[in-house]
Amino acid sequence: MNLGRIDAFLLAREYDECVLFNVSQPRILMAMSRDGLLPPFFSDINKRSQVPVKSTIVTGLVAAVLAFSMEVSELAGMVSVGTLLAFTVVAISVLILRYIPPNEIPFSHSLQEPFDSASTQNSWRSLEANEDPKAHGGASGSRKTVVVEEDVSIDYPLVAKDPIIGKYVHEGNRRKVIAWVIAVICLGVFILTFAASDKTIISYVRFALCGVGATLLLSGFVFLNCMDQDDARHNFGHSGGFICPFVPLLPVACILINLYLLINLGAATWTRVSIWLAIGVIVYVFYGRTHSTLKDALYVQTAPPSTSLA
Numbered sequence: 253m254n255l256g257r258i259d260a261f262l263l264a265r266e267y268d269e270c271v272l273f274n275v276s277q278p279r280i281l282m283a284m285s286r287d288g289l290l291p292p293f294f295s296d297i298n299k300r301s302q303v304p305v306k307s308t309i310v311t312g313l314v315a316a317v318l319a320f321s322m323e324v325s326e327l328a329g330m331v332s333v334g335t336l337l338a339f340t341v342v343a344i345s346v347l348i349l350r351y352i353p354p355n356e357i358p359f360s361h362s363l364q365e366p367f368d369s370a371s372t373q374n375s376w377r378s379l380e381a382n383e384d385p386k387a388h389g390g391a392s393g394s395r396k397t398v399v400v401e402e403d404v405s406i407d408y409p410l411v412a413k414d415p416i417i418g419k420y421v422h423e424g425n426r427r428k429v430i431a432w433v434i435a436v437i438c439l440g441v442f443i444l445t446f447a448a449s450d451k452t453i454i455s456y457v458r459f460a461l462c463g464v465g466a467t468l469l470l471s472g473f474v475f476l477n478c479m480d481q482d483d484a485r486h487n488f489g490h491s492g493g494f495i496c497p498f499v500p501l502l503p504v505a506c507i508l509i510n511l512y513l514l515i516n517l518g519a520a521t522w523t524r525v526s527i528w529l530a531i532g533v534i535v536y537v538f539y540g541r542t543h544s545t546l547k548d549a550l551y552v553q554t555a556p557p558s559t560s561l562a
Contacts, residue, residue, distance in 0.1 A: 273331070274315060278307035288547075289540035329521035330528075336510045343506040346496050347434050350481045352427045356551040417478050430479065433472045437504060440468025445512040469508070476500040 278294075282304040285295035298305045318327060421429050444465030447458050481499065496502060541547075 270315070274308070274311055277311045278304045281307040281311070284540075286545075288543040288545045289536065291539070326521070326524070329517050330524055333514065333517060333521060333525045336514050340507055340510040340514070343503040343510070344434065344438065346503045347437075347476070347500055348431075350496075350499050351430045351434075351476065351479065356553050358546050358549040358551050417475070421479070430476070433475050436468050437472035437476075438507065440465045440470075440472060441504075441508050441511050444469060445508065445515050449512065449515045469504070473500060473504055 281290060281294040282297075284290045285292060285307075294304070294307045294310070296304065296306050442465070443461055447453065447461035447465060450458070453461070477500065
């Protein structure tokens, strides 16, 4: 009786994942196509239903072929890898955006026209007033990077909480240091989860690896706790709503749990996923990299409040 309930639960879960995949994946392909990473075929919207029909058909065909040629357990493993990888990347991105957010914000090529038209209007107004167009940042002058002011609550947002760490970490090297700390945390998590999962390793070597991984993980975690988050720009790209709490505890715990589950999925699952990843890399290198909307994007540089618009 219990086995029957478990089988029914697993069947319902697989059905739910299939429905979510066939609904969400076509829209992911549509968004990637709009960003230039995939051909325009995938971003074609049906005028009557307002649905990416072509992407839905392609997704359904691929899912049908995979379901016909693979076992359910193999498909479940691949779906789990994709979900866990996505969550892990999001957790690492939260750490990056909170501690070392980007200095420049990219705008697509379509948004450059308002800047260019405004710059041209300033040039004509300057010529009519017998003024130097360069004084207004006109089109005839050298093109400058647009600088955007942001609401900064403190004068020096990127400083360390601990005065001892503050002696060695400053504005000049903070971004590089924290980038290395996040990399050390990921390395420590990998060593710890790998040693804890692989029971074929000799016991004392296994415990030694667990100790090394835990030391790297805890050291990086304590270091991040001693650093202030970037209050000036931690809301990068945020338009209101939910903000991840308990940083860096929650992202680090997410990375640890997800990576442990990923390592325990088995070599066969990783082999199949590696093939998909290789296909994705090939598509990006030979198409997405040259057609991306960010290739000719205008990068808007963020600046402290004392900096005026250029």
